[in-house]
Amino acid sequence: MSVRYALLGLLKQQPRYGYELRAAFIALAGGVEAWEVKPAQIYTTLNRMVESGLVEKQLNESDGSDEKVVFSLTPSGEAEFAGWLGQGILDDPQQDPFYLKLMLSLELPDVDAGRLIQTQRATLYQELHRITTVRTSLDPHTELARILLMDKAIMHLEADLRWLDMIEARLEDVKKQPAPHAELRPRGRPARTA
Amino acid sequence: MSVRYALLGLLKQQPRYGYELRAAFIALAGGVEAWEVKPAQIYTTLNRMVESGLVEKQLNESDGSDEKVVFSLTPSGEAEFAGWLGQGILDDPQQDPFYLKLMLSLELPDVDAGRLIQTQRATLYQELHRITTVRTSLDPHTELARILLMDKAIMHLEADLRWLDMIEARLEDVKKQPAPHAELRPRGRPARTA
DNA sequence: GGTGCCATGTAACGCGTTACATGATTAT
């Protein structure tokens, strides 16, 4: 979803051809490891935007021997970009695959929730270590932007680890107390008692 | 990506028909507001899994007058599910639309980065308030699972707000210091000095 | 007799992916 708008922004800077746009996007988004974009996505996205009138295609201006296809922004595209920039963004941490796993493990008798949590914790720790290493290797003078990206990743990983601790503590609580009713089970589907 | 595996898990509990699976998934994932799934996605996903041999379709068992299409798990599907459960998960906070906006705003002369940050901060605050309200309205005895979901959202929103503070501080630093070179600009594309 | 939910789909599209294809230029 964002690639589309980023391309509009890059075209607002200046008209460009596809391959150049791809390089510019990757540079903008923090490098190949952070946000890879395949050439196929660039060209299909650009052509879709040409069809909806956000972008124009100019075949082979100026130079004669060149096969480059130059794209430029239309007023409509500029408006679309401005609209995107003006909006705040929320991501959806509610759609959490790990939460799904956890809920399933509580319903399936042969799955150990504790082990699930341990595996997840190990994965997060490992990634935290990796990212921290990368972060400290960056030069604050020339790569400040990427440091910010890493910092965000670190803060989110730490939040996830704290969240796992919370989950474990809650599960312990439930285990100790007799529990007035079904406790960690999601509501709905009357627990097959009927 | 996760819906597919959650469906396998739900079918491991017991064979079910499509509409029932949808209800079970929504209950599992924390309710309609948290993770809506459209019927169309359920049926197409199930049929794809039938084609790849993870799931079997049984037409109209037991009852006579019923039009329900019952799906059940194959051994292959069970293995697929077990594989998914065993793996740790990382999400990609590197692919961050706000970061893209920020980088673009630093390159485009007519876009104010400070205002961008303020808009984003307001959006995050608003969502934090909304989620906190929802969270405190939940009953810890019967809806503990959803409370966990909300807690995660809150922790991430708080992390994002702290991150915005960091960004602003860095930008201030850059403004004050003469800066030995280009500072917050992503590398690549030699700043059009040539 | 509508309104709404149960239940099952199909069609078309957007985003993103992999795989494939072509041809030019540049580097070793």
Next chain:
DNA sequence: ATAATCATGTAACGCGTTACATGGCACC
């Protein structure tokens, strides 16, 4: 010479979405 990178695509698929269509059943 051959390998890498530049440059431009097409085809097919997976996931998810919206919109549309069909038919039953229940409630007011």
